Amino acid sequence: MARKPADQSVSREDIILAAADVLQRNGYETTTMKDIAAAVKLTAASLYHHFRNKDALLLAVLEAGLGRVLNEVERVARGNLPSEEKLRQMIRLHIVGLTNHTAVGAAMVFEIQSLMGTKNPPVEASEADREAYEDFIRRRNAFFERRDQFEMLFRDVIREGIENGSFRMVDAGIFVKLMLGAQNWVGVWYKPEGRLDGEAIAEMMADSLLRAIRA
Amino acid sequence: MARKPADQSVSREDIILAAADVLQRNGYETTTMKDIAAAVKLTAASLYHHFRNKDALLLAVLEAGLGRVLNEVERVARGNLPSEEKLRQMIRLHIVGLTNHTAVGAAMVFEIQSLMGTKNPPVEASEADREAYEDFIRRRNAFFERRDQFEMLFRDVIREGIENGSFRMVDAGIFVKLMLGAQNWVGVWYKPEGRLDGEAIAEMMADSLLRAIRA
DNA sequence: TTGATAATCTAATGCAAATTTGATTATTTG
């Protein structure tokens, strides 16, 4: 029963990507560890060598997804383009990021909810378990903070634009929700084989959103 | 052990409303039948008197949620207000509908996914089981159709507006996705105790969206 | 080499939750 012919061993990264993919199709709760394992030709048990448990794996998927986009968007937000151009770039980066990794995109929308559940606290648990639990909570909160940061980047650019007269007076909080809703939603309905590619969609949406806020 | 003092018996409707509520907090997969039952002071077993199974219950929740809003929006869409006013009303009805029933609102976004999974086909099942399964599939497809109908109502109004010169030339399909993304998203972040009520949010969003599409 | 560590596997274990079964109690209706 020749096992492991000459393959490379599977990396954490491999698993995250594959998991995102499977997760997208099935959703967190209905995706089994076995499903994910199969996607990288491992057994479920083997996954535990790379991740403490299922939640930790989900979190890693989400972190990966957010991280990539957040960095790019942040660079633009901190730069000093005119407000309108800045916002346009940010929108494009977000949408194209989602369409390039549809798996992570949908996960970002749907699975975040799974993280929020009041994970049964650590009643009667070993030292190590308690530690693992706290670690998870820490990471989870960090993730949410980064997500809020993301939202804040948009909000700040909008405020800035209002101040310098590029944008009309709007409730920046609400307008950001509107934008992010529209943008996140792309991750839900976008299909690579569809009529338009990510760039084209981003282009159109940026046009519409800017028109909505231009002074 | 006096059971059932003098309460009225629980209706299908009661269960649907309570379920929507519980579902919102926990999500479909993590909400147990027991949780839902508790919300109407029944035992899990009793729920099976009202619904074939958990999926059927979820579907009923979603049908109820969509149905309410769809009817209202449809009436406006079929009416003959000027395009801009028509679209404004539709947006408002949708958003206010979501904020009034936050439970169903979030479910509409998050739980639909649970319906899509390729429900293990009916291998080796009794006659009755097969029938139940087919019934479920039928209802599920009907639900998706109605949801598409909803999207189409918006698309048609946009096309109409473009033709009569009220709206600028846009890709109606994409613009609808943008709108519905923004609107559905409200169901995700809205909190009744928040700074603004549903009406106010709907108002602002309608303003922005109309500005985006106005000729 | 050789020992340590990493990666993987097969085979349990354990448990939470959906669903069934088989009563019991309420409510209609003929």
Add this chain to the structure above:
DNA sequence: CAAATAATCAAATTTGCATTAGATTATCAA
């Protein structure tokens, strides 16, 4: 009223996973 039907319950039953245990095999470093 009496029988049928509806609504409910407590107590199994079942099952599908997540997770653990205990090997086995691969890889790397000294």
